[in-house]
Amino acid sequence: MILLLSTSDDTNLDHVIDWLKLQAHAYLRLNADDVMEEPLHLSLQPPRLAFRGHEVDLSQVGVVWLRKFGNFRRSAFHARAASRLRRESLLQLEREHASLLTALTSLLEDKHWLTHPSRLRVNKVEMLLKAQRSGLLTPETHVLNRGEDLSRLLAGGEYISKSLFEPLFLKEEGGLYSMFTRTLEPEELPRMGEHFFPSLVQRKVEKEYELRVFYLDGECHTMAIFSQQSERTRQDFREIDWTRPTRMVPYALPMELEEAIRRFMRAIGLNCGSLDIIKSTDGGYYFLEVNPSGQFGMVSHPCNSFLYEKIARYLIDHDLRAQEAH
The missing domain is CATH 3.40.50 (Rossmann fold)
Incomplete structure (x- = not known):
C-alpha cells in the first residue's frame, strides 16, 4: 500500500x-x-x-x-x-x-x-552553507538589519533581496500580492530607515539562464529557463510574461555538477526536491535554494521528462x- x-x-x-x-x-x-x-x-x-x-x-x-x-x-x-x-x-x-x-x-x-x-522544512542560509561544503558555488550572502551596513554593500556592487523563509503570496479581492526576488537600488536606502527587520541580501549574479533541477533518488532532471529574454522575468522567472512566454528546454548538467548535487542532497537527507541554479555569464553554476516539495510539472511537461510516471514507478x-x- x-x-x-x-x-x-x-x-x-x-x-x-x-x-x-x-x-x-x-x-x-x-x-x-x-x-x-x-x-x-x-x-x-x-x-x-x-x-x-x-x-x-x-x-x-x-x-x-x-x-x-x-x-x-x-x-x-x-x-x-x-x-x-x-x-x-x-x-x-x-x-x-x-x-x-x-x-x-x-x-x-x-x-x-x-x-x-x-x-520538509529547510533553512535557506543553512542550505547555502551545506551546498558550499558539497562543492556547489553560491552567491555572496549576508543577513543584516542596519541601513549603514547595506549602504556599504551597495557601494561595492549590485545586490538583491529575497525572503529568509518561503515567499508570501497574499490573495485579496483586488488581486494577488507576491514576494519576488528584487534588485536593491541605492536611492531606496532613505526609505528603508536605519533599522529594519533582519533581511537576506545576496550579491547579484549576472544570469545567462536559469536551471530548475528536479532530483529524484540520485537522478537529476533539468530544465533551462531563458528568463533573460524578457525584461519582466529577468530578475525572477516566476513573474511570468504571458505575452512573451519564457523558453524552457531540457538541459544536460556537467558531470561534476551532478555529482556535487548528489553530495548535497545526501548531506541534507533529501531523496527528492527541486533545486534552483543560475548559469552565470562568468561560466559558473550558482546554487540558490532547494525546495523539498517543489513543483516538478513545470519540468516534466516542457522537457518530456515523464516525471509523473517515474515517481509512480x-x-x-x-x-x-x-x-x-x-
Missing part, C-alpha cells in the same frame, strides 16, 4: 495517481485540509487509519510520499472558523491540527519515505520491496 500525504489542491499528485491507477496499484491519499471535513479514525492499538470509507492497516503501508502536508490556514475550515472564533481559539485549533499530522507521521516512522517529515517499486520483506 502506498500512502500519499498532501493537500487537496496538489495537482501534481493528481497526475502521479493517474499512473498508479494505470498500474492498478493500491494507494490511499490523505489531504491535510480534509481531515477536518471527511470521516477520520486514527487508531494507535492496532495502528489503523480509516478515512473516506477506506480502512488501512498501517503495518501494510510500504512507502509514504510526503508532499505539502499542512497548510491549516489555507483550508476551507480555517476560512469558516476565522469569522466566528477568537484568535486564540483559532491558534489552538491550528496546534491541534499539527499534532494530529505529527501523530500520523510518527506511526509511520519505520516506513520508506519519499521526503521524510524531518526534511519509484513508489510502486519500494512498496513491492516492502511487501517482499514481510
Whole structure:
C-alpha cells in the first residue's frame, strides 16, 4: 500500500495517481485540509487509519510520499472558523491540527519515505552553507538589519533581496500580492530607515539562464529557463510574461555538477526536491535554494521528462520491496 500525504489542491499528485491507477496499484491519499471535513479514525492499538470509507492497516503501508502536508490556514475550515472564533481559539485549533499530522507521521516512522517529515522544512542560509561544503558555488550572502551596513554593500556592487523563509503570496479581492526576488537600488536606502527587520541580501549574479533541477533518488532532471529574454522575468522567472512566454528546454548538467548535487542532497537527507541554479555569464553554476516539495510539472511537461510516471514507478517499486520483506 502506498500512502500519499498532501493537500487537496496538489495537482501534481493528481497526475502521479493517474499512473498508479494505470498500474492498478493500491494507494490511499490523505489531504491535510480534509481531515477536518471527511470521516477520520486514527487508531494507535492496532495502528489503523480509516478515512473516506477506506480502512488501512498501517503495518501494510510500504512507502509514504510526503508532499505539502499542512497548510491549516489555507483550508476551507480555517476560512469558516476565522469569522466566528477568537484568535486564540483559532491558534489552538491550528496546534491541534499539527499534532494530529505529527501523530500520523510518527506511526509511520519505520516506513520508506519519499521526503521524510524531518526534511520538509529547510533553512535557506543553512542550505547555502551545506551546498558550499558539497562543492556547489553560491552567491555572496549576508543577513543584516542596519541601513549603514547595506549602504556599504551597495557601494561595492549590485545586490538583491529575497525572503529568509518561503515567499508570501497574499490573495485579496483586488488581486494577488507576491514576494519576488528584487534588485536593491541605492536611492531606496532613505526609505528603508536605519533599522529594519533582519533581511537576506545576496550579491547579484549576472544570469545567462536559469536551471530548475528536479532530483529524484540520485537522478537529476533539468530544465533551462531563458528568463533573460524578457525584461519582466529577468530578475525572477516566476513573474511570468504571458505575452512573451519564457523558453524552457531540457538541459544536460556537467558531470561534476551532478555529482556535487548528489553530495548535497545526501548531506541534507533529501531523496527528492527541486533545486534552483543560475548559469552565470562568468561560466559558473550558482546554487540558490532547494525546495523539498517543489513543483516538478513545470519540468516534466516542457522537457518530456515523464516525471509523473517515474515517481509512480519509484513508489510502486519500494512498496513491492516492502511487501517482499514481510
